[in-house]
Amino acid sequence: MESFDSLVSYAWFILGGAAATLELTVLSCTLGLIVSLIAGLSLLSKKLLVRWAARTYIELFRGTSLFVQLFAAYFVLPLAGIPLSPIQAGVLAIGLNGGAYGAEVVRAAIQAVGNDQREATIALNLTRWQAMRWIIFPQAVPLMLPTFGNLAIETMKATAIASLISVSELTFQAQMVRTQTGGTALPFITILITYLAIASMMMALVRWLERRLSRGLVSVRT
């Protein structure tokens, strides 16, 4: 049986991985958000080519499994002359995968904004861009938020598989402790609790944002 001190130092070593988990989560969510806005708006474009490009991206990334995309980013892209660090490969795969799911959320939320709003923008002689920027989009955001919150948590959970391409995040650190000490309960229970805490904090943040952004809007409950 190991001493209490060494158990504590192992726990600290594992928790050091939380920084990488958070880094992966924040970067992947940012990339995913940007891509889902671009792809979601492209789905509503008047140009056939733009719509097709967005549709192809979405089907490709939703259809081929995140796990496969991660390995492709890490092992296959270097063959094409694009070497990526483990973190970069992780962010690229997880972000683009999340963006494919997010794009449909953006499209659905924008289409859910009432037609009377659209007619009003035409009556006021706004351009398409002005209408989207000032009238349609701000009303669509509260509709997107709950689903985006869930996607953000899915993204956080997905960062665990980046341990398999040697990003030293929580799961990777736990595996290190397991292989070096043979102890299993301590490392895995530690990271389970940490993931649970991170997810719960993210949920609280999304709830707060929901209240904040739906202020002044009547009946946005979906």
Add this chain to the structure above:
Amino acid sequence: MSWSWAFALEILPALLDGLIVTVKVTLISSVFALVVGLSFAIAKASRVTWVRHPVLLATEGIRRTPLLVQLYFLFYVLPDFGVLLSPLTAGIIGLGLHYATYTSEVFRAGIESVPVGQWEAATATNLSPYHTWTHIILPQALPPMIPALGNYVIAMFKETPILSAITILDLMGEALAQANFNYRYLEPITLVALGFLIVSLCSAAIIKILEARLRLENG
């Protein structure tokens, strides 16, 4: 980087073996996820606090932690407590339990969409809780849920590559084994991606047809 057809053909039999494992795991864990998910949903609808609360706590805990860590837990931690699971059993339980928490939400929503009048009518006609569920509530609640549940089955299929992390030789496991052995990643990973893409597009099309048919039936 150059694509080698010879190598692609050489690894194809191994990949097909892996695909069979993948399909098998998906089917068994789907049944597991549906049965356990339904029990979770019924438990969450229970009026008994000590049934409802532990189930709520467990499902939320499972939903908020990564599947990979849960698989490691089943595979590495449980043996220390005397529960020895084969990789395949651990994989099926892990995947099934994780998705049971998702399907239970679909079931819950479906059950709640059955009008209250149906419950009252069941009480009025003196049906036992068992008969109320099997003859009144579930037959009305289940059909509209089929598309959503089908999407979760597809999602589970796409999650199976993660099982290669606990040494299961599924499609991804075989591909990685071949890739590491020959140190060629391009062909195995491309073939796996292609396999997933074809199956997902086909199954999404099937679900769309199902949805259209359901809409027709409901008028």
